[in-house]
Amino acid sequence: xxxxxxxxxxxxxxxxxxxxxxxxxxxxxxxxxxxxxxxxxxxxxxxxxxxxxxxxxxxxxxxxxxxxxxxxxxxxxxxxxxxxxxxxx
Amino acid sequence: xxxxxxxxxxxxxxxxxxxxxxxxxxxxxxxxxxxxxxxxxxxxxxxxxxxxxxxxxxxxxxxxxxxxxxxxxxxxxxxxxxxxxxxxxxxxxxxxxxxxxxxxxxxxxxxxxxxxxxxxxxxxxxxxxxxxxxxxxxxxxxxxxxxxxxxxxxxxxxxxxxxxxxxxxxxxxxx
Numbered sequence: 554x555x556x557x558x559x560x561x562x563x564x565x566x567x568x569x570x571x572x573x574x575x576x577x578x579x580x581x582x583x584x585x586x587x588x589x590x591x592x593x594x595x596x597x598x599x600x601x602x603x604x605x606x607x608x609x610x611x612x613x614x615x616x617x618x619x620x621x622x623x624x625x626x627x628x629x630x631x632x633x634x635x636x637x638x639x640x641x642x
Numbered sequence: 643x644x645x646x647x648x649x650x651x652x653x654x655x656x657x658x659x660x661x662x663x664x665x666x667x668x669x670x671x672x673x674x675x676x677x678x679x680x681x682x683x684x685x686x687x688x689x690x691x692x693x694x695x696x697x698x699x700x701x702x703x704x705x706x707x708x709x710x711x712x713x714x715x716x717x718x719x720x721x722x723x724x725x726x727x728x729x730x731x732x733x734x735x736x737x738x739x740x741x742x743x744x745x746x747x748x749x750x751x752x753x754x755x756x757x758x759x760x761x762x763x764x765x766x767x768x769x770x771x772x773x774x775x776x777x778x779x780x781x782x783x784x785x786x787x788x789x790x791x792x793x794x795x796x797x798x799x800x801x802x803x804x805x806x807x808x809x810x811x812x813x814x815x816x817x
Contacts, residue, residue, distance in 0.1 A: 578700055580707040598690045609688045609735040609803055630708040632691070632700050642691035642700045 577636065583629040590640040591629065650781035650794070652804065653746050657756050657773045665753045669746065670774065678729065682719050684712070685784065686734040702758060709762045720768050720812055730768070730810040732759050733783060741777070741804045756808055769813040776807045783807055 583591060598604045632642035656668040677683075686708075691700050720728055734755060741750045752775055763770050781794045782805035797803060 578698075578703070580704055582711070594690060594692070597692060601693070604690070604693075606739045606802075607737050608690050608740075609737055628687075630704055630711070632695075632704050634695070641695040642689070642704055 579633045579635050581631060583631050587631060587640060594640055650778045652744065652777040652779050655775045657775055681729045681731060682716060683731045686732060705758045706762060713766045717766050717768065728812045730812065732808040735803055735805050738802050752806060759808055763810055770810045771813045772811040774809045778805045
């Protein structure tokens, strides 16, 4: 039995919070409305030469294809800063 | 599994934690391994945290959250058969800068990922008696979404990236 680390999470809406001094971080499964912010996060990683070397990122057209197919977003887990509603991880 | 995977294999390491969470790696010749129909394979894609949000444990929490989404499925699959050695495999890629060098020296993100994986399995009451890491370079083991199979593919960026397989060996209940 093989499981993608993420599928079926789409049926769960469980989120939990971890607070630190400045921010509350919410963890959840990505939804359709998170796609633009997710693409920005990918661009951010690619725009940093150092991060590009340290993060294994699938080619943009691959990721975007999955996002458009509506498959991958159900398997993407995000950390969002609740103060700014920005995806930070 | 293809015949040339042994050439692509970089190293295997038995992993353990000692008192006060000291991390130990022991090179092992535990290779090759066989993938059984009862095994549970999890494939993790890339992860990324904005630079200004790092060193707060966000990636650790996110990994744990992601794994937690499957806890009931994993527990059910891992518990269904106690007569064979069920293995739980976590596949993930690391860039060469984020992993040990070719002779296993330097630092890697693997100890943290392994710790999260191990603690997750402990948290859902799946007893593990060994955790072994295997690394590959010229050929990568991946989970193919289209065919739902565990396959080896050629790594076009072999000099830049390693594919890692963490295998948790489940303890067998003795009745």
